[in-house]
Amino acid sequence: MKKAKNGKWNKYLTAGVIMTGLALFLGVLGFFWTPYSTTAMSAAEKFAPPSLRHPFGTDNFGRDIFSRVMQGMGTSILISTLVVFFSGAAGILLGALTGYFGGLVDEVVMRITDALNGFPSILLTLVIISLLGTGMQNVIISLGLVFVPSFVRIVRSEFIRLRDADYIRRARMMGVGNFRILFIHILPNIFSVFWVSVMIGFNNAILAESGMSYLGIGVQPPDASLGKMLSDAQGYLQTAPWYALAPGLTIVWVVLGFSLFSEGIRRR
Amino acid sequence: MIKIDELSVAFGETEVVKKVSLDLRDGEILGVVGESGSGKSVTALTLMGLVADTARVTSGRILFDDVVLREAGKSCDKALYRKYQGSEMSMVFQEPQTSLNPTQKVGRQVEEVLLLHTKLDREEIREKVLETFRAVGLQDAERVYASYPHQLSGGMRQRAMIAMAIILHPRLIVADEPTTALDVTIQNQIVELLRKINKEQNNAMLFITHDLHLARRICHRVAVMKDGCVVEIGTAEEVFDHPKEAYTKRLVEAVPSRVHGREGFRRTVGKPGVSGDPDDRERKAGDVENRERKTGEAGSQEAETGNAGNGETTGTARRPEPVLQVRDLSVYYQDGNQAIAEEDGKDREKKFSLRVLFRRNQRQYVVHHADFESWPGESLGLVGESGCGKTSLSKAILGMNHHIEGKIVHHSVRPQMVFQDPYSSLNPSKTIGWLLQEPLRAAGALDKSLAMTKADMETAAYDMLRRVGMEEQYFHRKPSELSGGQRQRVSIAQALITNPGFIVADEPVSALDVTIQAQIMELILKLQEEMRLACLFISHDINVVYRMCDRIMVMKEGQILEIGETEEVFSHPKADYTKLLLCNS
Numbered sequence: 001m002k003k004a005k006n007g008k009w010n011k012y013l014t015a016g017v018i019m020t021g022l023a024l025f026l027g028v029l030g031f032f033w034t035p036y037s038t039t040a041m042s043a044a045e046k047f048a049p050p051s052l053r054h055p056f057g058t059d060n061f062g063r064d065i066f067s068r069v070m071q072g073m074g075t076s077i078l079i080s081t082l083v084v085f086f087s088g089a090a091g092i093l094l095g096a097l098t099g100y101f102g103g104l105v106d107e108v109v110m111r112i113t114d115a116l117n118g119f120p121s122i123l124l125t126l127v128i129i130s131l132l133g134t135g136m137q138n139v140i141i142s143l144g145l146v147f148v149p150s151f152v153r154i155v156r157s158e159f160i161r162l163r164d165a166d167y168i169r170r171a172r173m174m175g176v177g178n179f180r181i182l183f184i185h186i187l188p189n190i191f192s193v194f195w196v197s198v199m200i201g202f203n204n205a206i207l208a209e210s211g212m213s214y215l216g217i218g219v220q221p222p223d224a225s226l227g228k229m230l231s232d233a234q235g236y237l238q239t240a241p242w243y244a245l246a247p248g249l250t251i252v253w254v255v256l257g258f259s260l261f262s263e264g265i266r267r268r
Numbered sequence: 269m270i271k272i273d274e275l276s277v278a279f280g281e282t283e284v285v286k287k288v289s290l291d292l293r294d295g296e297i298l299g300v301v302g303e304s305g306s307g308k309s310v311t312a313l314t315l316m317g318l319v320a321d322t323a324r325v326t327s328g329r330i331l332f333d334d335v336v337l338r339e340a341g342k343s344c345d346k347a348l349y350r351k352y353q354g355s356e357m358s359m360v361f362q363e364p365q366t367s368l369n370p371t372q373k374v375g376r377q378v379e380e381v382l383l384l385h386t387k388l389d390r391e392e393i394r395e396k397v398l399e400t401f402r403a404v405g406l407q408d409a410e411r412v413y414a415s416y417p418h419q420l421s422g423g424m425r426q427r428a429m430i431a432m433a434i435i436l437h438p439r440l441i442v443a444d445e446p447t448t449a450l451d452v453t454i455q456n457q458i459v460e461l462l463r464k465i466n467k468e469q470n471n472a473m474l475f476i477t478h479d480l481h482l483a484r485r486i487c488h489r490v491a492v493m494k495d496g497c498v499v500e501i502g503t504a505e506e507v508f509d510h511p512k513e514a515y516t517k518r519l520v521e522a523v524p525s526r527v528h529g530r531e532g533f534r535r536t537v538g539k540p541g542v543s544g545d546p547d548d549r550e551r552k553a554g555d556v557e558n559r560e561r562k563t564g565e566a567g568s569q570e571a572e573t574g575n576a577g578n579g580e581t582t583g584t585a586r587r588p589e590p591v592l593q594v595r596d597l598s599v600y601y602q603d604g605n606q607a608i609a610e611e612d613g614k615d616r617e618k619k620f621s622l623r624v625l626f627r628r629n630q631r632q633y634v635v636h637h638a639d640f641e642s643w644p645g646e647s648l649g650l651v652g653e654s655g656c657g658k659t660s661l662s663k664a665i666l667g668m669n670h671h672i673e674g675k676i677v678h679h680s681v682r683p684q685m686v687f688q689d690p691y692s693s694l695n696p697s698k699t700i701g702w703l704l705q706e707p708l709r710a711a712g713a714l715d716k717s718l719a720m721t722k723a724d725m726e727t728a729a730y731d732m733l734r735r736v737g738m739e740e741q742y743f744h745r746k747p748s749e750l751s752g753g754q755r756q757r758v759s760i761a762q763a764l765i766t767n768p769g770f771i772v773a774d775e776p777v778s779a780l781d782v783t784i785q786a787q788i789m790e791l792i793l794k795l796q797e798e799m800r801l802a803c804l805f806i807s808h809d810i811n812v813v814y815r816m817c818d819r820i821m822v823m824k825e826g827q828i829l830e831i832g833e834t835e836e837v838f839s840h841p842k843a844d845y846t847k848l849l850l851c852n853s
Contacts, residue, residue, distance in 0.1 A: 166693040170762070173666055175682055176710040188697035 013264025019257025023250075027077045030070030038067050038224050047240045056246040059229075060236060065246045068224035073250055075225055079140055080205035086144040088198055091151020096182045098152070099159025110156075113149035121146045122211065129217045139218050143208055147201055154197045158190040199262030203255045210251055226251050269294050269472055270315070270440055274328035276340075277307075277314050284310050286496040287327065294439065295470040297463075299487030299504065301480055301519070303781035307496035308476050312442050314338065315474070316359050317349035332356065332440075355385045357440035358433040362448050364425035368417040374425075375413030378432045385436055400431045405461055423454035427461070434465055441465075442474045447482065451653040452808055453848060459486055478782065480523045481811075484508050492516050522786040524811040589679060590641040591770040591802040592665065597674035599635035599657070599664045634660040636826045637674070642770065645800040649817030649834065651810060651849065657826040658806050662772045665804065680769035680802070682711070684762075688775035690755035694747040700758055701743040704729035707766045728765060735798070736761040736791060753784035757791065764795060770802045777812060789816060810849055814838060822846045 036054075042062035050057045056065035098106040116124065128142035162168055163186070171185050212218035213227025221228065226247040233244035270292040277285040285307040292298050300308045313319040315330055317337065321344070329339040332352060338344060361367040369377055375397055382393045394413075401409035404427045417425055426446065433441055443462060447455040463486055466473050477483050483490050484504050491501040492515070500513045511517045635657040642648050652658050663669040665676060666685055684707075687693040694703060705725045712719035720728070730740060736757040747755055756776060763771050773792065777785040793816065796803060807813045813820060813834075820837045822830040822845065829843040841847045 166687040166689060167695040169668065170685065170687070170693060171695075171706070171710075173668070173682065173684055174707045174710040174766070175714045176706065177713065180710075180713075185695055189695065191697075 010264050010268060012260045012267060016257055016261030016264045019253060020261050023073060023254045023257055024077065026070050027074035030074040034067035034070050036064035036067045038063065038071050039222050050242050057240065057242040059243050065243060068229060069226070069246050069250050071224040072226040072229060072247060073254060075219055075223065076206050076209050079136065079209045080202050082140050083143040083147060083205040084198055084201045087147035088151055088201065090148045091155050095152045095155025096159050099156035100163050100182055109152065113152050116149045121208070125212060126217060134217055134220055136219060139209060139212060143205055147205065150201065151197060155190065155194060158193055159186060162186050162189060196262060196266055199258060203258050206251065206255055269333060271331040272315060273331065275311065275314065275325065275330060276327040277310055277319065278324050278326045279322055283326065284496050288498050290491055290498065292440065292472040292474060294472055295466065296489065297466055297473040297475055297487045299475045299477060299483035299490040300493060301477055301483045301490060302493035303478060303783065306493040308493050309444055312444055312474060312476055316357060316442055317344055317353065354381050355436045356438050357442065358438045360429050360433050360441065360443040360446045362445040364422050364429055364449065367429055368425055370417050374415055374417060374420065374428050378428065378435060381432055381435055396435065400435045404431045422450050423457065426450060426458055430461065434469065437469055438471060440472045440474065444476045445478070453653065462486065480508065480520060492519065519782060522783045524789065524815045590643050591680045592642040593677040594638050594640050594665065595675040597635065597638040597664065597672060597676060598633055599660045599669060599672050600631040600633045601671060634826050638828050640821060640828065640831055642802045642804060644769065644802050645796060646819065647796065647803045647805050647817040649813035649820040650804060650806045650823060651813055651820060652823035653808065656823045658823055659774065662774060662804060662806060666772055682766065682768055683770040683772065684768045686759050686763050686771060686773040686776045689779050690752045690759055693759050694755055696747050699744050699746055701729055703758065703762055704732055704765055707762060711766050732761045732765045735795065752780055753788060756780060756788050760791065760795070764799065767799060772804045772806065774806045775808065778807065778809060792816065822849065
């Protein structure tokens with residue numbers, strides 16, 4: 001599928017593309033169409049084990065787990081993408097300003113990020129959610145805020161590294177404006193580093209979202225979510241192990257796929 | 269004693285050393301010269317058994333006396349090598365900064381050789397180290413012994429490295445560019461030291477260098493390498509004075525020497541309007557002014573002496589518009605001030621009260637009372653050792669440092685700079701075409717009257733690319749696809765595309781190979797002629813300066829010691845330091 005520069009087969013990228021592609025396809029599809037309705041209950045088919053009719057079996061209300069996993073995965077990916085997008089954008093902006101200009105702005109922003117880093121991220125999201133209330137956009141806002149500091153740090157260190165590079169000095173000498181230097185001269189050069197952190201951030205966001213749903217502060221029922229399914233399945237682990245396995249393995253699949261994908265890109 | 273027999277070394281499928289045969293006798297210094305990528309370092313590393321494991325010896329063998337150290341098809345015998353490394357053969361590396369462990373005291377690092385190879389006790393080892401330190405000219409041996417590498421200067425570190433290499437009196441010393449990273453005067457001392465050691469201990473030395481002057485001075489015999497092959501081998505005189513191979517001839521001619529420089533100088537003087545000739549240029553550019561001048565004496569005087577001599581005074585009289593005037597300029601650094609805030613010239617610290625409280629108002633001057641000017645079309649050479657304030661001065665001139673006293677008057681628009689390292693001076697994420705157009709875009713954004721249409725900028729960029737001798741196909745390439753010389757051409761093009769009238773060239777050729785160096789120097793001279801460009805040419809290589817510059821400024825410890833016409837400075841140096849510089853190169 002994809003060949004590495006040295007002509008060797010890039011196993012990471014191939015595996016990553018296949019796994020992520022499948023997850024994305026099913027997840028996006030899950031918004032529009034699922035084999036069964038995700039909310040339709042059926043007393044007759046409670047705890048049906050995996051079969052051809054229900055690939056992942058059914059849950060305690062007789063709902064098709066595969067359909068719910070599809071929907072939950074889609075929600076997770078959507079939330080994570082938005083989280084990474086917003087926190088990444090904020091990270092670039094703040095990191096660029098603090099790294100390039102230094103001084104007081106740097107001092108203030110970095111102390112705030114230090115403070116944010118000082119709390120466990122899950123505690124911080126809990127606090128924000130309890131202030132804002134539950135709901136998908138609040139999950140995105142709280143996770144986005146929590147993720148900003150790591151992006152700021154990475155972008156900032158890259159800007160510090162490059163602001164004294166010869167070619168940036170030359171650009172200053174030419175009289176290129178500061179914002180043009182920041183976003184046209186420097187930014188493209190940090191993308192390789194930034195891309196990796198985005199990938200890692202995406203994985204962390206998927207895990208964090210699942211964790212929040214598991215705790216009941218994420219996506220609210222009746223919407224399906226992988227974390228919520230896991231917590232529901234807890235009571236039936238012995239009678240219906242597939243109920244827990246399906247969302248659990250799906251999380252692993254998505255996260256592993258993305259890790260392989262980013263590793264493959266890094267090695268290219 | 270050492271015999272390298274038809275040695276070939278390959279990394280993967282590519283052979284980097286091809287059938288190289290060299291032999292070394294006791295007490296002999298064999299120089300290996302060649303440009304980067306010629307395989308000289310790989311040869312030496314293979315000889316030392318230090319080459320990476322991915323390298324395969326595909327043919328030939330290496331003999332030490334009669335012992336086969338390395339043979340084709342066999343991997344490196346580490347145990348065998350360990351017996352020889354350090355005690356029988358040792359190596360001096362190029363970078364004294366990186367070849368010593370920064371976390372250990374220098375004395376301990378040198379001791380280690382003795383601990384591994386001898387059975388002396390602690391006290392004897394210490395004595396021996398101190399003794400060797402003194403032998404390599406480290407006067408304050410006790411202090412050096414207890415110092416960390418960062419506490420020593422580059423020259424002292426290299427001496428310590430040499431001490432480490434010779435402490436067991438090895439029969440072979442491999443020196444891989446031992447002086448390249450050092451200042452000229454230090455370079456000279458180190459070379460003398462190596463020569464002295466060679467004489468006293470009668471050990472063989474493999475001296476790898478790209479500097480032909482150096483090879484000629486120190487080596488008994490010289491091998492010229494190119495693309496992994498030994499092109500020519502013979503005594504130093506033979507090779508340099510009567511080179512047989514075309515490549516050797518090219519190499520020898522490319523080296524900027526004072527002989528060649530003088531020829532070049534005369535040649536440029538002969539042509540009208542070329543750098544270095546105020547007389548001719550003035551005739552071309554300012555006939556009216558010439559007539560208006562009250563006395564014609566200066567002119568006739570110059571015509572007689574063929575342009576050399578008192579150019580500064582007559583120059584001032586004749587060329588009323590210098591591109592740059594520096595008057596009584598001092599540059600200083602203030603403790604705790606850094607980076608952009610400083611460069612923007614805004615004192616941000618005033619806002620931060622804590623810092624103001626603790627700020628020490630110490631000014632450290634790095635340039636003292638510089639006073640000079642630069643004329644259109646003229647190259648002004650700036651010579652001095654590292655740390656003498658060359659870079660601080662040029663930064664101040666370019667407006668990158670606002671901590672100055674005195675006055676800088678520019679009569680040029682946005683002076684540009686050409687940097688030393690061609691690998692870091694071009695933005696790697698952009699195409700060459702984009703890079704060349706960026707100065708025009710910037711100029712257009714700052715001054716609407718200079719704004720150009722896209723098509724015009726593209727034409728200008730193509731035109732500039734052609735003028736620096738590069739083909740159009742490079743327009744869409746990225747810097748990573750270019751060689752060092754090509755990058756430097758693009759770098760020059762980028763500096764000149766807005767026709768700034770004045771540029772600072774900070775060691776523009778010192779990171780390049782000799783033949784490329786010669787090409788770039790030609791290019792700069794050509795462009796100067798075409799664009800009537802004034803240039804502040806910073807270099808540590810006095811021969812390059814001689815080739816390139818009309819006037820020379822000698823700097824030491826922030827002071828400008830001497831300033832005058834190139835010819836004048838070279839034939840009658842006034843300052844002692846200048847004399848020292850001249851006789852050392």
